[in-house]
Amino acid sequence: MKDYQPSRRGWTRGQVLLAFLILTSAIACGLAVYSSATTFIGVTRTAFSVLFLPLLLSLVLAFLLEPPVAKLSNYFNRTSSIFIVYLLVLAIFLVSTLWLLPQWQELWGNLTTDIPRYTAKLTEFLRQLLENLHNRFPVFESYDLPSKVRGWGEQLLAAILTSTPQSAMKVGGLFVIVPLFTFFFLRDGKAIMRALTAMAPNRHFEMAHDLSHLVTRQLGHFVRGRILEAIIIGLVVTLGLSLTDIRYASILGIFAGVTNLIPYIGPIIGMIPGILIAFVDLGVGPQFWWIVILYILIAQVLIDNFILIPILISRVSNLHPLWVFFAIIAGGKLYGVIGMIIGVPIVSIIKIAALEIRTYRRTFRLPETALDTERQY
Amino acid sequence: MDPLWNNIFRKKHDEDSLAYFLNNLPMFAELNGRELNVLEKMVHVRNYGVSEFVFEEGDPGTGMYMIRSGGVSILAKNQQGTDDELALLGPGDFFGETTLTAPAPRSATARTTEQTELIGLFRADLLELVERQPTLTSRILIGLTRIVSERLQTASQEIRNLNKLIGEQLPTEIVET
Numbered sequence: 041m042k043d044y045q046p047s048r049r050g051w052t053r054g055q056v057l058l059a060f061l062i063l064t065s066a067i068a069c070g071l072a073v074y075s076s077a078t079t080f081i082g083v084t085r086t087a088f089s090v091l092f093l094p095l096l097l098s099l100v101l102a103f104l105l106e107p108p109v110a111k112l113s114n115y116f117n118r119t120s121s122i123f124i125v126y127l128l129v130l131a132i133f134l135v136s137t138l139w140l141l142p143q144w145q146e147l148w149g150n151l152t153t154d155i156p157r158y159t160a161k162l163t164e165f166l167r168q169l170l171e172n173l174h175n176r177f178p179v180f181e182s183y184d185l186p187s188k189v190r191g192w193g194e195q196l197l198a199a200i201l202t203s204t205p206q207s208a209m210k211v212g213g214l215f216v217i218v219p220l221f222t223f224f225f226l227r228d229g230k231a232i233m234r235a236l237t238a239m240a241p242n243r244h245f246e247m248a249h250d251l252s253h254l255v256t257r258q259l260g261h262f263v264r265g266r267i268l269e270a271i272i273i274g275l276v277v278t279l280g281l282s283l284t285d286i287r288y289a290s291i292l293g294i295f296a297g298v299t300n301l302i303p304y305i306g307p308i309i310g311m312i313p314g315i316l317i318a319f320v321d322l323g324v325g326p327q328f329w330w331i332v333i334l335y336i337l338i339a340q341v342l343i344d345n346f347i348l349i350p351i352l353i354s355r356v357s358n359l360h361p362l363w364v365f366f367a368i369i370a371g372g373k374l375y376g377v378i379g380m381i382i383g384v385p386i387v388s389i390i391k392i393a394a395l396e397i398r399t400y401r402r403t404f405r406l407p408e409t410a411l412d413t414e415r416q417y
Numbered sequence: 418m419d420p421l422w423n424n425i426f427r428k429k430h431d432e433d434s435l436a437y438f439l440n441n442l443p444m445f446a447e448l449n450g451r452e453l454n455v456l457e458k459m460v461h462v463r464n465y466g467v468s469e470f471v472f473e474e475g476d477p478g479t480g481m482y483m484i485r486s487g488g489v490s491i492l493a494k495n496q497q498g499t500d501d502e503l504a505l506l507g508p509g510d511f512f513g514e515t516t517l518t519a520p521a522p523r524s525a526t527a528r529t530t531e532q533t534e535l536i537g538l539f540r541a542d543l544l545e546l547v548e549r550q551p552t553l554t555s556r557i558l559i560g561l562t563r564i565v566s567e568r569l570q571t572a573s574q575e576i577r578n579l580n581k582l583i584g585e586q587l588p589t590e591i592v593e594t
Contacts, residue, residue, distance in 0.1 A: 110549070234461075242465055246472065246539065249461070250479040253541035400477065 093375070094214055096382060098221030102229060103263040105129070109226055122226050126219065143290055151200065159193025161320040251400060255393045262392055265352035266385060269344065270297040276343050277314070280334035284327045286318055296339065302384050304364050307344075311335035359388055435462070435536070438485055442511065444560035452553045459546065461537040471527040471535065478516030478523040480539030484508050487533025492526040500526065514565060517543065518558070 051059075105125050112121030166189055225232075233252055240248035274297020281289035292314045299310035318331040359367070364384055371383020436453040439445045439460070448456065462485075465471065471482060474494060482489075488507050492500040503525060506512060512527060517540055547554045 114549070238461065242463055243470055245461070245463060246479055246537070247477055249537075249539055250477070250541050253545070 093378060094217040094221060096386075097214065097218045098225055100263055100267070101218060101222040102225035103260045104267055105222065105226060106229075106260060107264070119227060122223060126223070140290055140294075143288060147288055147291060151197070155193060155197045155200075158316055158320050159190055162193070162316065163187075163190050165319075247400075251397060254396050254400065258392045258396055259389060262388065263385075266301060269348045269352050270300045272348060273297050273300045273339055273344060276339050277310075277334065280338060281314065281331065284318070284330060285322060286314070286327070286331065287321065288317070292317070296335070298381065300344070301381055302364070302368060303359065304361055305368060306381075307335075307340050359384065359391060363387055363391075435460070435485075439483075439536070441509065442483060444511075444514075444564050445557065447556055447560055448553075452556065455546075455550060455553055456557070459538070459542045461539070463535050463537055465529045465533045465535060467529065467531055469529050469533075471529065472513070472523045473526045474523055476523045477520065478513060479520055479541065480537055481511055481514040481517045482527070483511040483536040483538070485534040485536055487535075488530040489527050489533060489535075490530050492528060493524070494526075505530070514561060516540070517561060 105122075108125050108128075109118070109121050112124055115121075116124065233256065237245065237249045237252050274293045276293075277296040278290050278293025281292055286292070295313060296307070296310035299306040302309070314335060315328075315332060318328045322328050322331075364387075367383035367387040368380050371379035371381075371386070373379070375382070434457075436450070436457045439456055440448065440453055445453070445456065460483075465487070471489060472478065474492075484506055486508050488505060489510075489512065490502050491504045491506065491512060493503050495501045513523070515521070516523070517538065520540060543554065543557070546557075
């Protein structure tokens with residue numbers, strides 16, 4: 041019996057965990073300092089940042105397509121069911137592209153004339169507002185907001201015109217890489233997870249295995265819920281907008297859907313272009329108010345808050361607004377606009393994983409602690 | 418027969434294949450070849466060194482282990498805080514089967530006595546299989562239930578015998594408590 045003693049030297053599991061955390065954070069700090077000084081890490085980081093987005097998108101897509109593939113693999117083998125799902129997705133994609141293409145072309149053609157028009161209208165509105173303000177508070181006289189806004193508008197237009205061909209190239213690349221990655225994630229995802237958990241040491245293998253399953257399931261729910269929510273919001277906004285005379289209804293709807301992925305801030309950003317265009321093109325009238333009501337009351341309050349979020353997304357994955365802001369700012373700093381959109385989901389994913397691990401530990405601690413409290417009383 | 422042809426008409430599973438081993442366990446005896454192949458992909462093969470802990474008392478338990486080779490001793494803490502050996506298991510034996518369907522903390526410690534190869538079957542995999550292959554899962558579960566029931570019956574019988582023994586020795590004290 042005595043030879044087993046050295047492996048259990050009076051360290052409780054909490055202490056071991058603490059030591060482990062301190063060690064890993066020390067190593068992480070060391071690495072961070074080191075990485076700023078070496079080119080090797082810089083190179084790997086560049087490679088990783090190139091792969092990061094396609095990998096993430098493929099994972100999301102794999103989570104999204106997993107249920108239909110699983111359904112189909114009851115009838116066909118897995119590879120052919122993936123191909124069938126791919127064909128279906130391709131068909132949906134082609135149909136929606138055919139439907140959207142004329143609108144995109146119109147938007148692209150009008151962009152150079154429209155954005156100056158919208159910003160001119162906005163600056164005009166702001167100038168009137170400021171004149172009103174100046175009359176009451178002369179202090180603001182020196183601050184020239186309208187010209188600033190005009191400057192922003194010009195910058196935005198320039199940015200869109202120059203970066204669209206660039207991002208089109210990037211997106212084109214994604215269209216090749218993402219389906220490929222997704223295919224392998226769908227086909228070999230389980231084997232990959234198995235291989236990863238198999239690397240865990242014997243003593244922790246069982247827990248690692250169970251946790252990987254729990255976390256994967258939660259993640260699947262979360263990703264599917266978020267994407268479905270965005271799609272439904274996009275459809276509702278598109279439908280609501282196409283009832284009015286507003287232009288670009290479908291594009292505004294897609295924009296609202298995509299920005300809806302960011303909690304708190306996303307919906308506000310998503311409604312700005314729609315309301316701006318409605319304000320300029322349609323003027324303040326019944327249609328304008330219908331659009332405002334559509335964005336705020338129908339899409340956000342009614343559909344999203346009362347129907348979709350309770351059904352699709354568990355309250356567990358809700359982040360504190362502060363974390364949301366951190367995630368958006370950090371994501372924007374790291375990966376630009378795309379980083380802003382994916383920052384919050386990534387932080388939510390980390391939170392889900394942490395929560396899952398905590399509840400797991402608590403579930404198994406429960407009988408012991410219950411016994412302990414019984415003894416105390 | 419020509420040795421070349423022998424190979425084609427060989428028995429479904431080689432004697433040293435994992436499927437053959439699984440088929441020889443009482444809970445998987447009813448499975449056919451195809452089902453054994455699925456099961457083979459579902460279990461996890463783990464290799465342990467000498468006197469390595471498989472799990473300790475109080476650890477989260479989420480599955481069962483089958484011993485393919487080597488030996489495992491099952492230990493439980495007694496009131497003095499030292500370990501009592503409850504059982505010494507060898508190849509073909511299995512342990513931890515009660516947590517496969519109902520997650521619970523491990524009620525005893527399992528430690529290898531020599532170089533050991535264990536086959537792990539875990540709840541997460543089984544739950545996933547329920548949706549994909551309900552028939553196979555039912556067969557596995559029926560086999561498992563049979564084993565657990567047999568053990569339960571033995572345990573109940575033992576408790577009854579013990580109760581009878583205690584009842585004969587200390588009838589008054591039992592009634593008081």
